[in-house]
Amino acid sequence: MFTSxxxxxxxxxxxxxxxxIPARAGETVAACLLRAGIAYxxxxxxxxSPRLPYCMIGHCFDCLIExxxxxSRQTCLVQVRDGMRLRRQRGPAAIAGEHIQ
Structure with missing residues (x-):
């Protein structure tokens, strides 16, 4: 039914x-991390509370990551690039050390 x-x-x-984490060219960050079994x-x-992607089309914002x-980047909308550095967001997002409420 689905193809890569x-x-x-x-x-x-x-x-x-x-x-x-090994990644496939052309896939989204969310798909790659889910395939790798990332817990949150x-x-x-x-x-x-830990969150994972929900809608996979950019509407829910549960897939936010640095x-x-x-x-606060939506992983379901961003394609992987070799060497990309990701960090889980814990709590509110921060910009230059300041928390966004």
Missing amino acids: IGSPEATITIFLDERP FRTTPVSG IDGVG
């Missing part, structure tokens, strides 16, 4: 919290 977009093999590497992408600002130093 892009390369069928993981030929590039991205890093989540410094952990190398971020935690909520109020309760600290990508190459820029916080």
